[in-house]
Amino acid sequence: MQESDFIEILKTLCSQLTTEARSVGFSSAKAFESRVRQVASNLITDPSIQIDPDPPAQGFPDIAAGKYGIEVKFTTNDTWLSIANSVQETNRVQTVEKIFVVFGKLGGSPEVRWSSYEDCVVHVRTSHVPRFEVELPPTGGTVPLFKQMGVPYDEFRRLRMDEKMKHIREYARGRLKPGERLWWLEDNPEKEHSLPIQARIYTKLSDHEKKKLRAEAVLLCPGIVRSGRAKDKYDDVALYLLTYHGVLATNVRDMFSAGSVANPDNDDNGGLYIERALKLIENEILEAAQRLDDALFIEYWGRPIPKNQRIAEWLAQADSLAKNWKPSDSLFLNK
Structure with missing residues (x-):
């Protein structure tokens, strides 16, 4: 299957799920992901691609369809912003080469949208495990994170964690305001500094x-x-x-x-x-x-x-x- 074919499937899937979101809605994030998985399975006619109906709970992305993957996001709020996966991608499905995001928003006017993962990652939150943030679509002229860091996502994801942290640290340092400092410094997650629980x-x-x-x-x-x-x-x-x-x-x-x-x-x-x-x-x-x-x-x-x-x-x-x-x-x- 060509990427253009998979994109057409995503367009159809999002159109169908938008209609469902506005008519009957979805009771939970789990129910929405299950419905995305079911509709994607129905729309993919290539016999060589089989979607696992019961994949590992922590797998990334949520749905693997051959060399393509779908990361599912869901919110009952009126926002297109969501926390995404860890930058480590420890549980990445190795057969997946290209990832897309399908986002169900029930707040405001319910809608389901899609985007390529690389284009909608807009920020990385720095905690004990840095995590990406996605937004569909980026608003206010926000430049996708990987363009800000000057490294394509497909290249970034293959880096060692210490190399990833060099990019993330420079990105975070560039966002500091006068008088602010980074509280995490190390490249190696095994050495990563975190604030003591007891102040x-x-x-x-x-x-x-x-x-x-x-x-x-x-x-x-x-x-x-x-x-x-x-x-x-x-x-x-x-x-x-x-x-x-x-x-x-x-x-x-x-x-x-x-x-x-x-x-x-x-x-x-x-x-x-x-x-x-x-x-x-x-x-x-x-x-x-x-x-x-x-x-x-x-x-x-x-x-x-x-x-x-x-x-x-x-x-x-x-x-x-x-x-x-x-x-x-x-x-x-x-x-």
């Missing part, structure tokens, strides 16, 4: 963990050395703690300027509190420079930095950002 308050942590997290944040966010008048100087620190560790810091400024962290001995030696606070956690910052993943430096600094060069690079960035003092004159002098 924690910074002030409730042990002193050891507070120091550890402050050191990581300092290293990744040298902007904290800027003038105290810089209103957004602590934004990246707060986002890092929240998105990577699930820790809520209600007053990030106090993490570096409060007397308890910058002057725990309550002496009268004066000096900048931020300078004194950083000097007190130099060893923890050095340890973080050896421990943190390259992905974090790519995200926060824009490029990977060899472990033995991270402190020197931090000092160079900090020197360029600080006013009225030079971090390299007082920090990490003997390290």
